[in-house]
C-alpha cells in the first residue's frame with residue numbers, strides 16, 4: 001500500500017515536472033524564435049548542400065541551348081548538369097552528357113552561398129530533354145524541358161505582370177494555373193517587379209517556392225522593374241546576375257536586363273525601363289540598341305516586354321520618357337505586342353491609341369497586367385479597350401503562322417479578355433475581338 005502510494009506520488013511528481021519542464025522549454029524556444037526573428041537571423045530558405053532555386057532562362061538560341069542556374073551552401077564549391085533526351089526506361093540513364101557549371105561564391109549581408117550557372121549548347125531542336133543538377137550525393141530530381149522548335153512551329157508563351165508580393169500566399173496559384181493551362185509553353189515572360197525588395201533573399205526564396213518546378217521546366221524571360229533596383233540608387237538587385245543567366249546581347253552596362261531572343265519566328269526584346277526613366281545615357285543606349293534590333297529583324301512577329309507602361313491607368317503616372325523614346329520605333333517597325341506591368345491592374349488597348357500617321361490607330365497592342373495580389377486603388381484612363389482592377393491575371397499567347405491568339409485569364413480561371421491578331425501584307429495587323437462574357441461586361445460599361 002505504502003509502495004503503491006509512493007509510486008503514485010512519484011508518477012504525479014514526474015508528470016507535473018515534465019509538464020513544467022515542457023512549458024519552460026516551449027517558453028524558451030518561443031522567446032528565442034522571437035529574438036531570432038527580430039534580429040533577422042532566421043532564414044526560412046537557407047542554402048543547403050542540395051541544389052535549390054533551379055531556374056531555366058531563355059538563351060539567344062533556345063532551339064539548341066538551355067541555360068540553368070542554381071544555388072547551394074558555400075561549402076559546395078562545384079556543380080554539374082547531367083542532360084540527355086528524355087527516356088522512359090530508367091536503365092537508360094547511364095550516359096548523360098555531363099558539364100561542369102561556373103560556380104561562384106556569393107556573399108550578401110549575412111548570407112553565404114554558391115551560385116552555379118551553366119549553358120548547354122548543341123542540343124536538338126523541339127526535343128524533350130531530361131536534366132538534373134548537383135554532384136555526389138546531392139543531385140536535384142530530373143526535370144523535363146523541351147527545346148524550342150524552328151520558324152513556323154506553333155509558339156506558346158505565358159506573360160505575367162508584377163508578382164511582387166504574396167509570393168508565398170496568393171501568387172503561387174497564378175503561375176500554377178498558367179502552367180496547368182499551358183504546360184507546353186516555350187517561355188514565361190516576367191514584366192518586372194518580380195519581387196518587392198530586390199535585395200531580399202527571403203522574397204526570392206518565396207518566388208522560387210511559389211513557382212517550384214515550373215522555374216526549372218519552362219525558360220524564364222525576366223525583365224527588371226523598379227523593385228529590382230535599390231530604392232536609393234541605381235544598383236540592380238545583388239541576386240539578379242548570380243541567379244539568372246540571360247542572353248548577353250544587350251548594350252554595355254545593361255546586359256542581362258536588356259536582351260533579346262528569337263523563338264520560332266518571334267523576336268522577344270526585354271527593355272530595362274527603369275534605367276530609361278532614370279538615366280539619359282541609358283535611354284540613348286537602349287534607343288540605339290532597340291532601333292537596330294527592330295531594323296534588322298528577320299522574324300515575322302515581334303513582342304517587347306518591359307515594366308513601365310507607355311500608357312497608365314493611374315492618373316498620377318506618366319512614363320513619357322519610355323513612350324517618347326520607343327513609340328516612334330514601335331510604330332515605324334510594326335511591333336505587334338507590348339507586354340508591361342507596374343500599374344497593378346489589367347488594361348489592353350490599341351484602337352484609341354494614335355498610330356504612326358495622322359488619324360490612324362496604332363498597329364501595336366499595349367497590355368499591362370498584374371499577377372500578384374498588390375492592387376492599384378486608382379483605375380482610370382481613356383486609352384484602353386478592355387480593362388479591370390482588383391484582379392490577379394495571367395496571359396497565354398500562341399502564334400501559329402500569320403495568327404497570334406491572345407487570352408487573359410483571371411486567377412480563378414475565367415477567360416477575361418481574348419483577341420486574335422492576323423498579319424496583313426503591308427498593313428497593320430487585323431485585330432479580331434474574341435467573345436468572352438467578361439469582355440462584353442467591361443466594354444459595355
Ligand SMILES: [Fe+2]
Pocket residue numbers: 193225226227307341342343
Ligand atoms: Fe513597378
